[in-house]
Amino acid sequence: xxxxxxxxxxxxxxxxxxxxxxxxxxxxxAVAPVSLPIGPVPVSMATLVIYLAAYILxxxxxxxxxxxxxxxxxxxxxxxxxxxxxxxxxxxPTGGYLAGYLPLAxxxxxxxxxxxxxxxxxxxxxxxxTAILYTIGTAWLSIQLSLPFSAALATGVLPFLPxxxxxxxxxxxxxxxxxxxxSIPE
Numbered sequence: 001x002x003x004x005x006x007x008x009x010x011x012x013x014x015x016x017x018x019x020x021x022x023x024x025x026x027x028x029x030a031v032a033p034v035s036l037p038i039g040p041v042p043v044s045m046a047t048l049v050i051y052l053a054a055y056i057l058x059x060x061x062x063x064x065x066x067x068x069x070x071x072x073x074x075x076x077x078x079x080x081x082x083x084x085x086x087x088x089x090x091x092x093p094t095g096g097y098l099a100g101y102l103p104l105a106x107x108x109x110x111x112x113x114x115x116x117x118x119x120x121x122x123x124x125x126x127x128x129x130t131a132i133l134y135t136i137g138t139a140w141l142s143i144q145l146s147l148p149f150s151a152a153l154a155t156g157v158l159p160f161l162p163x164x165x166x167x168x169x170x171x172x173x174x175x176x177x178x179x180x181x182x183s184i185p186e
Contacts, residue, residue: 017061020056020057020061020182021057021061021064021065021068022065022068024049024052024053024056024057024061024062024065025064025065025066025068025069025072027049028046028049028050028053028065028066028069028079029069029072029073029077029079031044031045031046031048031049032044032045032046032049032069032079032080032081033078033079033080033081033082033083033084035081035082037081037082038159039155039159040093040094040141040145040155040156041093041094041097041137041141041155041156041159041160042081042082042094043159043160043163044081045167046081046101047101047104047130047133047164047167048167048170048171050062050066050101050104050105050108051104051108051126051167051168051171051175052171052174052175052178053065053066053105053109054104054105054108054109054112054125054126054129055108055109055112055122055171055175055176055178055179056175056178056179056182057109058109058112058113059105059106059107059108059109059110059112059113060106060109061109062105062106062108062109063102063105063106063109065105066101066102066104066105067102069101070090070098070099070101070102072085073085073086073089073090073098074086074087074090080094080098081094092144093140093141093144093145094137094141095140095144096136096137096138096139096140096141096144097133097136097137097140097141097156099136099137099140100132100133100134100135100136100137101133103129103132103133103136104126104129104130104132104133105129106129107125107128107129107132108122108125108126108128108129109125110125111124111125111126111128111129112125112175112179117176119172119176122172122175123168123172126168126171126172127168130164130168134153134156134157134160137156137157138152138153138156138157139152141155141156
């Protein structure tokens with residue numbers, strides 16, 4: 001009877017996907033806590049990592065890396081902005097923005113995979129994903145702080161538009177070369 005070493009192309013591919021997803025989740029855990037408090041919603045580089053994950057990993061694996069990050073934070077590890085963690089963060093005023101990371105990763109990654117080589121359409125997907133993130137986050141912020149939607153929008157979106165536009169530009173600039181070097185199968 002012959003035993004397989006488990007080193008088939010399929011098993012290597014699966015190991016590569018799992019490792020890449022875990023590494024992107026780890027990067028998100030390392031970067032997201034460092035934030036600049038400018039009000040109830042802090043400035044964080046988390047979305048930059050999620051845009052990059054979407055570009056490199058595609059929709060499913062990028063969303064998986066976000067889910068791992070959210071579960072780690074939910075468990076209480078200090079991976080959310082300001083080195084915070086626990087269920088209170090997900091249920092608090094910024095919880096909607098955290099939850100919005102999942103559709104951001106899915107939509108952005110889908111556009112990147114669906115339209116390979118098109119930075120314009122990849123950028124369009126990132127903008128759409130960001131709009132969904134903003135919508136979920138703003139609605140939750142409005143409910144949590146008993147603010148009119150327009151006030152929550154002014155607090156939780158408008159200050160972040162230039163920074164998110166710059167993050168998208170950065171990922172559209174470096175993402176293709178990083179993705180080409182890594183070529184992670186979906």
